[in-house]
Amino acid sequence: MTEIIKLSAVELAQKLRAGEVTSVQAVQAHLDRIAAVDGGERGVHAFLHVNAEEALAVAAEVDAIRAAGGAGAEALHPLAGVPIAIKDLIVTVGQPTTAGSKMLEGWMSPYDATVISKIRAAKLPMLGKTNLDEFAMGSSTEHSAYGPTRNPWDLDRIPGGSGGGSAAAVAAFEAPLALGTDTGGSIRQPGAVTGTVGVKPTYGGVSRYGAIAMASSLDQIGPVSRTVLDSAYLHELIGGHDPRDSTSLNEPVPSLVDAARQGLSGDLTGVRVGVIAELQGDGYEAGVQARFNESLEVLRAAGAEIVEVHCPNFKYALGAYYLIMPSEVSSNLAKFDGVRYGKRVIPADGPVTIERVMGATRAAGFGDEVKRRIILGTYALSAGYYDAYYGSAQKVRTLVQRDFDAAFEKADVLVSPTAPTVAFGLGSKTGDPLAMYLNDVATIPANLAGVPGISVPGGLSEGLPVGIQFLAPAREDARLYRVGAALESLLEKGWGGPLISQAPDLASAEKEGVA
Amino acid sequence: MAATTESLVDFDEALEKYDPVLGFEVHVELNTKTKMFSDAPNVFGDEPNTNVTPVCLGLPGVLPVVNKTAVEYSILIGLALNCKIAETCGFARKNYFYPDTPKNFQTSQYEDPIAYDGYLDVELEDGEVFRVEIERAHMEEDAGKLTHMGGSTGRIQGADFSLVDYNRAGVPLVEIVTKPIVGAGKRAPELAKAYVAAVREIVKNLGVSDAKMERGNVRCDANVSLMPKGADKFGTRSETKNVNSLRAVEHAVRFEIERHAGVLEAGQKVVQETRHWHEDTRTTTAGRPKSDADDYRYFPEPDLVPVVTTAEWIEELRARLPEPPAERRKRLKAEWGYSDAEFRDVVNAGLLDAIGETIAAGASAAVARKWWMGEISRLAKNADTDPEGLGVTPATIVELNGLIEAKKINDKIARQVLEFVLAGEGTPAEIVQKRGLAVVNDDSALGAAIEDAMATMPDVVAKIKDGKLQAIGALIGPVMKATRGQADAGRVRELVLEKLGIEG
DSSP states (O other), X not given: OHHHHHSOHHHHHHHHHHTSSOHHHHHHHHHHHHHHHTSSTTSXXXXXXXXXXXXXXXXXXXXXXXXXXXXXXXXXXXXXXXXXXXXTTBOOTTSBOOTTSGGGTTOBOSSOOHHHHHHHHTTOOEEEEEOOSGGGOOSSSTTOTTOOOOBXXXXXXXXXXXXXXXXXXXXXXXXXXXXXXXXXXXXXXXXXXXXXXXXXXXXXXXXXXXXXXSSTTTOEEEEEESSHHHHHHHHHHHBSOOTTOTTSOOSXXXXXXXXXXXXXXXXXXXXXXXXXXXXXXXXXXXXXXXXXXXXXXXXXXXXXXXXXXXXXXXXXXXXXXXXXXXXXXXXXXXXXXXXXXXXXXXXXXXXXXXHHHXXXXXXXXXXXXXXXXXXXXXXXXXXXXXXXXXXXXXXXXXXXXXXXXXXXXXXXXXXXXXXXXXXXXXXXXXXXXXXXXXXXTTTHHHHHHTOOEEEEEEEEXXXXXXXXXXXXXXXXXXXXXXXXXXXXXXXXXXXXXXXXXXXXXXXXXXXXXXX | OOSSOOOOOOHHHHHHHEXXXXXXXXXXEOOOSBOSSXXXXXXXXXXXXXXXXXXXXXXXXXXXXXOHHHHHHHHHHHHHTTOEEOSEEOOEEEEOOXXXXXXXXXXXXXXXXXXXXXXXXEXXXXXXXXXXXXXXXXXEEOOOEEEEESSSSSSSTTOSEEEEETXXXXXXXXXXXXXXXXXXXXXXXXXHHHHHHHHHHXXXXXXXXXXXXXXXXXXXXXXXXXXXXXXXXXXXXXXXXXXXXXXXXXXXXXXXXXXXXXXXXXXXXXXXXXXXXXXXXXXXXXXXXXXXXXXXXXXXXXXXXXXXXXXXHHHHHHHHOOOOHHHHHHHHHHHHTOOHHHXXXXXXXXXXXXXXXXXXXXXXXXXXXXXXXXXXXXXXXXXXXXXXXXXXXXXXXXXXXXXXXXXXXXHHHHHHHHHHHHTTOOOHHHHHHHHTOOOBOOHHHHXXXXXXXXXXXXXXXXXXXXXXXXXHHXXXXXXXXXXXXXXXXXXXXXXXXXXXXXXX
């Protein structure tokens, strides 16, 4: 059954349709893989909850429909029966949702996120919930209250964050597909450092209903996979207007699968690719820069026109992000107070008043990084500081959007390294929040402007994956799939197969670790 | 609670030295089918925590969606208050921790209210019109309802535990804020009552709110400050929260004027604070200190897109506006044929709608007025409530009047029957039947009683014979007594004249 887990989602779906593999077999293979590599002291620890029973039941249902044939089988979604992992920030009926926080330990949502309803309707068995930095705040998954996830390429390194669990699960063949959320790079940066594909859709392209809000104006749910085409299928499934999300775009989902298939031909003739001058060079590791430069050559060889674009205000983006995001965080996380659900802490001594219960609950329930951002945001929104901090940051946001507008006059897509470094060592940056924040310098501008972005594998540096990021104008997500798939197919020709096949064999590494 | 001993200064004395400045924040609960940002039902009085969804409970991951009908109702209110309607306006988050607010922020409007710069012409009891400038009317959501158990004050401090009902959480509100109202002088308390009554009348007339103050559909926060007569710099204000009846608004403003004057006369400073209104003692006590710098960390609600109002939409809504209450009053006065004084009394009693409904149910204008302004108002006063709060239906009045006209009962019996109706004994006809209250129409029984009366009062009989017909009244009393009040006075008079051979 090891063969099954190595298949891409699209390949697995074809085998399911052809009757070569059943969905129950597929789900079981992934559950076995999770059992083999996820647990233990040096396990990947991508999953916070494994949903075996329900996943197998959904798989059996798909198999039964398929076996019965006829209209029922015809009507199945192309991804029906293909298992998927869900970032534990997205609420699910029947499985706990913790947001990686002690605050929600044991909490069961009474409702499904809109994307979960779509996944249920399409009958993708849900393997479980994946680890993340607490409330999606972090770039390494080390801020999870349930312990860090390890990078399958090197178990002593971080898998990126906040969606390290989803990326690592896909990279470690524990799931062919996963859902992530991206507020400042939480899908793309983990994709980059784990050698997987991650997409942040256009803001409003995928409903946020049921994704526990970190920063509402920046959050987007998106796909995580090992191939660009797989992400395109998943993106089409979860995208589209949702009347429960006022910020969701009221327009049809673009044809992303078609765009990815077009890209796989490897022809980019006439496509203008803008290299963002500000997102390379200083601060970017040499190995990262080298893989990036090689990718540009590949794109040029495929017929793309490489142009340089300048985004002078991007240098303020990180600062603006760390005012807007915490401001929204301070308000969005106010609801976690022990009154209605989740953790409640009664103060050990002194009077039990509502304020003291709320205070004790939040003191015990939130980790340091969450508290740091709540305090920062509360300060930034305070009377007398609002204009200087939140107000100025919103102005920068407008300037960043204008930089994008100007850049997209010259280019159809923009390109940069996804992250300035490869995966760093576990614990190496936890004591230095600013250094950690800098890892998102290239991904944050897209969130501020609401434009879509994709990270695709761009090769290895010192044996660790490097990600290449493409950005497109809002609503032009299809361009990302075309260019991303083209780069993927061309680079894979050079590598002689997917980058992920060069990853170390976790099962044997696990044995060595134990020995 | 307050550190200073507060002695009051008599209202008239206070007004000799100080000019009051008023300001009102009136919250109107809209009667939309669903809540402001969720599809939970907006229904009053259901079992606690049944009209809730994940959205109005603020569960993790939920998002708000604006109720279009609530926006339309808000625009209607704005138009009726002669406001400008914003072309686009957004929502903001007002951040504060309190357990009746599930998200620990209230979604409200801050810098860009949907309606602004309006006015309302308020008619006082003597017919004088006072223009109140409206600063803004904005949309927001209501909080849940807390019930504090244990403790003596009913407040959160000192309570053993508190219960919260989120049925009300997220109910659409429009908050109407006046500009400072200067120049009301001694009429300030009266104006306060008249203003709130006028707002209530407007929203009721628009059909956008049930407008029942006793249910909290219309709630008033009254701001009062005093400045020395002739000054133009406002004094420090107090804000008396949740003054929830028209009479209470009047009393609260009056009390605060007397209290402020007392503080100022004692050489102390008025503390800027919220005040709690106590209906039983008709006084206020200090709440929490409030300053203009209360930091709610407002910022634009990122989960909602701005509301855009097209000119076309606004005109469509403007066309839906019902007849304004002032014009309606003019029309009704003519239709009902009341005198100026009669009509003003009806208006001041807040009984236009009740009388209108009673007329619509079949009563004459005179009969409707007689009942509402008479017996029903008297009963309401005894019960310390508003006449409409008694629960008398137009049908009851029509039925009672029908019984009188059919001479089955007289006025006095009818009044008793009304009390039995209110006690839940049934319809008027049923009660008359059950209790055997029908008047004595039997002329022979009446005749005997009349003859007895005439026999005991020969002097009265003599007067009548001399043509002083009003003397008949003296006979009616004993006859009523003899028939235990069930005689028809008109018939008694007829029979007396008949017996004496006088043409009536």
